[in-house]
Amino acid sequence: MNYNRDMKVELFKAEAADDAEKTLIASFEIDDLQSQYEKEKTQQEKDAKKAKKKKDKKDKKGDNSTEAEAPKEELKEEEEAAVEKLAPPKLRLVVELTRSGLVTVTKATIGNRENKPQFLNVKTLRRPEQLTEEQIKQAKQRFKWYKKRDEEKIKTDIAKNDFETMIYKMKDWLREEDNEPFVLEQEREAQIELMNEFEDWLYDEGDNAPFTVYEEKQKNITKQFDAYAKRKDSFDKRPEQIEKVKASLQKMGTKIGAWNESKPWITEEETKDLLEKVAEFQAWFDNSLEEQDKLAKHEDPVYKHGESVKKIKAIDKLFQKLNNKKKPAPPKEEKKPEEEQPASEDAEKQEEQKAESGSENPSAEGEQSQQSEQSQQSEEPSQQQQEDSKKEEEQTSEDL
16 A cells, blocks of 8 residues: 555555555545645654643753762653654554455544544545456446345345234234134144244244245235135124125115005006016025125135125116106197188288287297106106116115
8 A cells, every 4th residue: 555645545455475466456636645745744742742731841840969869861862852753643444355356445534642643534546547347337237236135135135024923913813712613623723834934944944944935934824814804804704794785785676666556657567567576686695695604713704705796796787777858848738620611710810819829829838848848857857867876876885
């Protein structure tokens, strides 16, 4: 290592042989080396003067008349000579070689006082020569390798933590007393033993496994855990879900039964088609519950509430369509044919009608317009009815 007070430090690599060629490794700039060097040198001179004054005071107090104290005089002279002879401040560097093959200075101080060194500011300089194309290529490859390594390290840590969490989650669930009926005892003990084996493997052979291995094992445990948890969840929610389905069917059946009186314009064929669909669902629903009652708690359920909700929504959509069917407009009255009158009288009447058209026709047109609007309203549901129908469908979904 070479350094001077011009604020530059160079590190070289050399072989053991005396005539070996030296290779420059790195260069560093210490922008405050000169000022700190001078500061340290000034401080050493001040310390030397203080030491000398202290020594002079001791000399005045001493007794120089006896020969027995001659050795002490010789020691004082040696101390004085040591004080007057000042060593130049020393530069100390702490150098670190990174995993990327770069040399960095982590700490730089100057001074001879071990307890009070002067810290320096270090700046890494570029190598004097430019990198070759091959060196640039190698540097890019190293960068890609380090990036991939770091990404896989993060994935591995996450996957390992998730796998460990799933192990404890499965064991805790299996050991809870409320969950015991939903897993056979033999199967439960086997699963707990398997989780213990996974835990031992995780801290032994699997400590440095790739993230893909952790993810695969965690996926298998999660699949089995979800099956167990679904059994219990379905059992706990089934009574309430069944009551909601029955209430929805009863509510629908009550309204359909009142259509004969409240909405006689709904045809018998339309009502029959809807009732057939309701009966078909009722048969499926009753059969599913019957099959479910035959199963033990540790068996997977055959009744699936989501399927019931899907079927009822389809029936309710048809029900709302019929329930919101508008009452048809009354048929128009046929005019009675008038008796034939003489042509002269007909002509007079036509003249009178033309004269009175200014006052009579607007009302007639208004009546025709009202009849047309009533006819359209009777054929198509109003916007308010459509909104009410939509609300009823949403309410049916919420009830289920």
